[in-house]
Amino acid sequence: MITVYGVPGWGSAISEVMLTLAEIPYRFVNVDGFDKPGPQQDTLRKLNPLCQVPTLQLDDGSVMTESAAVALMILDQRPDFAPAAGTAQRQQFWRLLVWLVANVYPTFTYADYPERWAADAPEQLVENCQKYRKSLYLWLDTQLQAAPYAFGQQLTLLDIYLCVIRTWGPRHAWFAGHTPNITAIADAVCQLPQLQTVLRNNEIIR
Numbered sequence: 001m002i003t004v005y006g007v008p009g010w011g012s013a014i015s016e017v018m019l020t021l022a023e024i025p026y027r028f029v030n031v032d033g034f035d036k037p038g039p040q041q042d043t044l045r046k047l048n049p050l051c052q053v054p055t056l057q058l059d060d061g062s063v064m065t066e067s068a069a070v071a072l073m074i075l076d077q078r079p080d081f082a083p084a085a086g087t088a089q090r091q092q093f094w095r096l097l098v099w100l101v102a103n104v105y106p107t108f109t110y111a112d113y114p115e116r117w118a119a120d121a122p123e124q125l126v127e128n129c130q131k132y133r134k135s136l137y138l139w140l141d142t143q144l145q146a147a148p149y150a151f152g153q154q155l156t157l158l159d160i161y162l163c164v165i166r167t168w169g170p171r172h173a174w175f176a177g178h179t180p181n182i183t184a185i186a187d188a189v190c191q192l193p194q195l196q197t198v199l200r201n202n203e204i205i206r
Contacts, residue, residue, distance in 0.1 A: 002026040003057040005044055007034070011105075012054035013202040014164045015070045018157050020198040022078040026056075028201075035113075068101045071157045081157045089151045093158055096143060096150070100161055107133040108168070134170060137179050146181035148188040155189075163189035167204050 002019065004026050006012020019026050033040040034051060041051055047063050048055040056064040064070055075082050083089035111129035114122035144150045149159045166175050166186040175183050189195065190205050199205045 002059065003029055005029045005031050005034075005047065005055040005057070006053040007032045008201055009167065009203045010053050011067060011108075013198075013204065014067045014161055015054040015056065016198050016202060017160045017164060017195060017204075018071060018074050018081075020195060021155075021157075021160060021192075022074045022081060024074065024077065066101070067161075068097055071097060074157065081155065083151055083154060083156065089154075092143070093151065093156060096140070096158055097161070100140075100158075100165075104133060104136050104165070107136070111169075130169060134174070134178070137170075137175070137182065141179035141181045144181040144185060146184040146188075149185055155192075159185050159189050162186050163199075164202070164204060 002024065004012055004015055004019070006016065006028065007030060016026070016028065029043075031040040031044050031053065034044045034053065035041070044053070044055060045051045047057060048065055050065070052065065054065065054067060054070065056070060058064055064073060083093050107129040110117050111126045111133075114125040114129075118125040144162075145152050147153070149155050150162065151158075162182050163186040166172060166182060175186070190199060196205070
């Protein structure tokens with residue numbers, strides 16, 4: 001069985017929800033506190049020198065990291081959670097999946113730990129990252145159908161990203177006021193019966 005090392009509500013939530021949707025069994029190990037010296041960090045670092053979540057240990061003992069790589073791994077087993085090969089939607093799916101992790105994720109890397117990157121002006125770094133992140137979400141919203149999902153009727157793994165990311169900064173109220181498509185897609189995912197437990201465990205719904 002896959003072991004997911006993560007923290008409820010953090011980036012590992014995306015992997016948890018994707019695995020649950022795909023009906024791939026896993027067990028969750030909470031490594032809350034991994035970002036500070038201590039036993040949780042020591043546990044995680046043995047598997048992932050970058051000490052990041054999600055970190056997955058697979059059935060054969062190998063390690064998988066990076067949420068987009070986890071998505072690709074899942075699609076090997078459940079290709080129905082991406083648009084069909086050879087379609088324009090498929091190309092856009094790949095584009096937006098990689099775009100999210102390449103552009104949005106770094107704004108958290110730097111803003112969540114500004115003292116690591118800008119010891120002299122951490123507040124300015126946080127402000128700049130948050131402002132840039134909002135601009136990214138505004139653009140992303142224009143690329144989504146929200147009918148009811150990102151690519152129409154078909155539920156894809158990209159929709160899972162949107163559902164989880166909405167709970168991170170700038171949080172629900174900002175998304176509701178500025179990104180109607182992201183909001184509608186996240187709402188639709190939150191209604192899926194098979195995801196209720198994992199969404200609650202990650203404090204995405206109450």
